[in-house]
Amino acid sequence: MRLVNRVLAALLSLALLAAAVLLIATVVADRTSHHEGIVHWRAAYHWAQHNAWAAASIRVACGILILAGLVLLVAELKPARVSRLPADPAEAGADAIDTAYTRRGLAAAIRSAVSAVDGVRSNSVKVKRRTVKITATASAQDRTAARSLRDPITDAVRQRLSALKLRRTLSVSVRVAPRSH
């Protein structure tokens, strides 16, 4: 989100700058030579003088504004996805060091632990603030055989998480599907 915000902020600051320059140039042009300058504002003024609030174009513009404002507001207020999971400070080798595992690193470690379980063909891992979700595909096409992999996968993940010694214990959720034909 930070990168998206930087791009949006750059666009917004450029738009503000351009709007300010155009407005100043238009006011100066109007005051000095009574010409429109770069912006043909008389056409817009004429349009505003002849269109009512009830016009369909106004309603469409309002709908777009409300939708865009809502999307932007929700995106900005939504809590950021966790990027680092703190390690247990009790295991620290020195004071005042904020140690954490990156979310991607943790996902990679769990993915490889799951891959090492016999009978797992592929898997994907999602690490959230409090949970780890694993979706695995078994090598077998049989549903019962696939289901039997659930416990070994859960054990492998818990073992890997325990080796990492995180500050917060993450809950583990595993889904195993049989291989499709």
Add this chain to the structure above:
Amino acid sequence: MHADRTNRTLLIVLALLMLGAGLAAGAASLGGFGTATKNSTLMDNPTGHYFGANGAWLWPVIALAALIIGLLALRWLIALLFSTDRSGDLMIKSSTGAGRTTLVNRALTDAVVGEIEGYRGVDSAQARLIGDPDDPELVVRAVLEETADLTALRQRIETGALAHARQALGNMSLPAQLDLTITSRRSARVV
């Protein structure tokens, strides 16, 4: 820092302005402010009349406000494009108060990276000093091989490379952030 906090605040303000303008104009359009407003033209309202009557002095004032907003937008853009959170070179205080030692920022971070990358089980490392040069923070990112003893390696980095950096700066309570990531790639280095 690329003005991250300012970016978020101003984008929230923009979202609220868009939402407010959309809702107010939408209400006017649907008759929320009465049938007379709904059927009147966009310029036929007290604000429009005020602008019509006072345009002679109002537009130059608006142009002045636009100049201030434009300058602030330019400052924001410059902060976005060119600001950094990295510390400059660091002054080391001597215990006697005599003399002056400057530690080049890069010298410290390169030494930290070199030491961490020398540990068995570390694939790669990055380090930077951020914040005020008088009160810096060391931020280190290390990529560990998944086959390594991760807790032992973490403690080795904390008690080794990070402690040495603190000693070099003469500040044993230097704040440090250590980000560990794990890779399944095996290092080709022989240590």
